[in-house]
Amino acid sequence: MSDAQCRAGDRAYAIRLARPDDLPQVVRLDVEITGIEKPDYWADIFGRYSCTGDENQPRASKTRRNRFFLCAADGDKVLGFIIGEIRAWEFGSPPCGWVFAIGVDQEARSAHIAQTLFEAVCDRFRKAGVTQVRTMLARDDTLVMSFFRSQGMMAGPFIQLEKDL
Amino acid sequence: MKLQKATRCALFAVLELAADPTRQLSANEIAEKYGISTNHLAKVLRSLGRVGLVEAVRGAGGGYRFSGHARRTTLLDVIQLFETIDPIAQGEREDGDGTPEGQGLCRVLTEIEDTARATFASISLDTMLKLVSRYR
Ligand SMILES: CC(C)(COP(=O)(O)OP(=O)(O)OC[C@H]1O[C@@H](n2cnc3c(N)ncnc32)[C@H](O)[C@@H]1OP(=O)(O)O)[C@@H](O)C(=O)NCCC(=O)NCCS
Numbered sequence: 406m407s408d409a410q411c412r413a414g415d416r417a418y419a420i421r422l423a424r425p426d427d428l429p430q431v432v433r434l435d436v437e438i439t440g441i442e443k444p445d446y447w448a449d450i451f452g453r454y455s456c457t458g459d460e461n462q463p464r465a466s467k468t469r470r471n472r473f474f475l476c477a478a479d480g481d482k483v484l485g486f487i488i489g490e491i492r493a494w495e496f497g498s499p500p501c502g503w504v505f506a507i508g509v510d511q512e513a514r515s516a517h518i519a520q521t522l523f524e525a526v527c528d529r530f531r532k533a534g535v536t537q538v539r540t541m542l543a544r545d546d547t548l549v550m551s552f553f554r555s556q557g558m559m560a561g562p563f564i565q566l567e568k569d570l
Numbered sequence: 571m572k573l574q575k576a577t578r579c580a581l582f583a584v585l586e587l588a589a590d591p592t593r594q595l596s597a598n599e600i601a602e603k604y605g606i607s608t609n610h611l612a613k614v615l616r617s618l619g620r621v622g623l624v625e626a627v628r629g630a631g632g633g634y635r636f637s638g639h640a641r642r643t644t645l646l647d648v649i650q651l652f653e654t655i656d657p658i659a660q661g662e663r664e665d666g667d668g669t670p671e672g673q674g675l676c677r678v679l680t681e682i683e684d685t686a687r688a689t690f691a692s693i694s695l696d697t698m699l700k701l702v703s704r705y706r
Contacts (some may be wrong), residue, residue, distance in 0.1 A: 506657060550692035
C-alpha cells in the first residue's frame, strides 16, 4: 500500500508504516498522552510491529501481514500513530481486527488525523480478509471512547471481566 | 433500561432540530412526528432553550431551531437536564444498603450504571445522528 497523502488544515502528511527510527517520537507522544514512560514496552512493540520492509512483498511473513503499526507523518515528524493486529479464536471469536493503541499529537488534534489513521488500519484489516474491528478502552476515557463511537463503533458481544490477584 | 418521558421528548427534539440547524420547526410538528404531547414537548423545549441547545424563533412561521454544538454535546448532557444517571453508590441510600448483601447488590448495580453513563457520555449528537441515519 503506497503512502496516502492527506491534509490537516495547512499541513500535509502521509499515512505510512512505522519505522524503527520513529521510536523516540512515538515514545514522546505516548508520554505526553499517558504521563508514563515505558521504554521496554515500546522497544518490544517496535520489534514486533514496526516494519523494515515492504508490507506488500510476498515475502513479508504472515505475522507481519497481520500486524499494523501506522504513523501519520509530516516528513520525519510523527503526528500520530495507530497499532492494530488481526486476532483469532479468543473465546470463540472468528478472526477480527484489533486496535490497541492510538495517539495524536496535542498540536495536531481535531483535524481528522486519528480518523484517517483508523480508516487506514481498517482498510488493511479488510484487505487481510476480516470484516470486523474491535478495541478495548477505559470506560471513563470519554475522549477516546467518543472518537471510536464517532467512527461507528458500538459495544460488541464480548465483555471485559477482571479481578484482583 | 428506560428513560423518562421528558428525557425521550428532549432527545427526539434535539436530534430532530440538530439534523438540520438551518431549519425551524414548531413544537406541534415535532410532537406529531414522534407521537408525543405538544404541551409536554413545549415544556421540554423551554428547558432546552434555557441551556442554549435550542432557540425560539419569533414571528410568523416561528418555531425552534438548534443552537447548540452537535459535535460536543453528548446524550448525557441532554439526559442530565431531566434525570440523573448517578452511580448508585453516590445516590440516595436504600433499605439494606449497610448489609453485605446490600453492598454486593450495590456493586453489581453500579457496574451497570457506570456502563450506561459511559455510553451516554461518549455519544455526541453528531455521532447519534450518524447512527440514526443507518435506520433510514
Ligand atoms: C482520541 C484522539 C486519538 C483523537 O485524535 P484526533 O486526530 O484529534 O481525532 P479526529 O480529528 O480524527 O476526530 C474524529 C472524531 O472523533 C471525535 N472527537 C475527536 N476529538 C474529540 C473531542 N475532544 N471531544 C469529542 N469528540 C471528539 C469527533 O467526533 C471527531 O469528529 P469531528 O471532528 O468531525 O467532530 C486524540 O484525542 C488522542 O490522541 N487522545 C489521547 C489518546 C490516548 O489516550 N491514547 C492512549 C494511549 S494508546
